[in-house]
């Protein structure tokens with residue numbers, strides 16, 4: 001199945017980059033995919049998954065988690081502040097922290113629930129007006145504010161502009177993370193995960209290359 005092929009390509013990219021085997025975590029992005037495709041990937045042993053929509057994830061994963069123990073669930077889509085509470089209970093990591101109002105809600109929910117997902121700050125590396133994410137210039141101030149709230153971000157995430165070479169964006173993200181002392185880099189999708197690994201990705205988010213094309217009409 002495709003999962004094995006992707007896993008092999010990840011291992012090869014790690015080796016080519018001179019990085020230890022297993023240093024990259026594959027997040028299988030299961031949003032919008034039919035249940036049987038996701039269940040086949042769970043059966044094949046994959047345990048780390050990414051979802052974009054709180055409601056969709058809430059509907060599917062509590063049951064799958066019981067049937068396949070050890071699942072780790074990552075939120076990789078835009079997160080509305082009014083969903084922060086549910087997100088803190090449901091996800092093991094949130095890749096899309098991009099504003100202080102959301103950070104405050106997450107901190108409150110974490111305090112109330114006694115659990116805090118791992119946090120990645122989304123960076124708008126292409127300076128795109130329509131895209132979520134903190135601008136590179138504003139990142140140091142944002143990280144300081146998060147730490148002031150008692151939050152401890154672990155890494156950065158980016159979605160490079162469509163139709164552009166992604167490598168300069170991956171490089172920028174890595175440089176920003178190093179400057180802030182952050183170890184994790186969530187970057188690379190189906191089309192470019194190998195170049196992301198060459199630039200230091202610790203988490204790649206791969207959907208269609210594993211599950212096939214998404215059908216949003218269903």
Ligand SMILES: *Cc1c(COP(=O)(O)O)cnc(C)c1O
Nearest residue numbers: 029076189190205206207208209
């Ligand atoms: C959907 C999505 C992915 C997966 O995209 P593919 O091209 O199917 O691999 C990765 N990251 C984010 C943020 C996404 O929304």
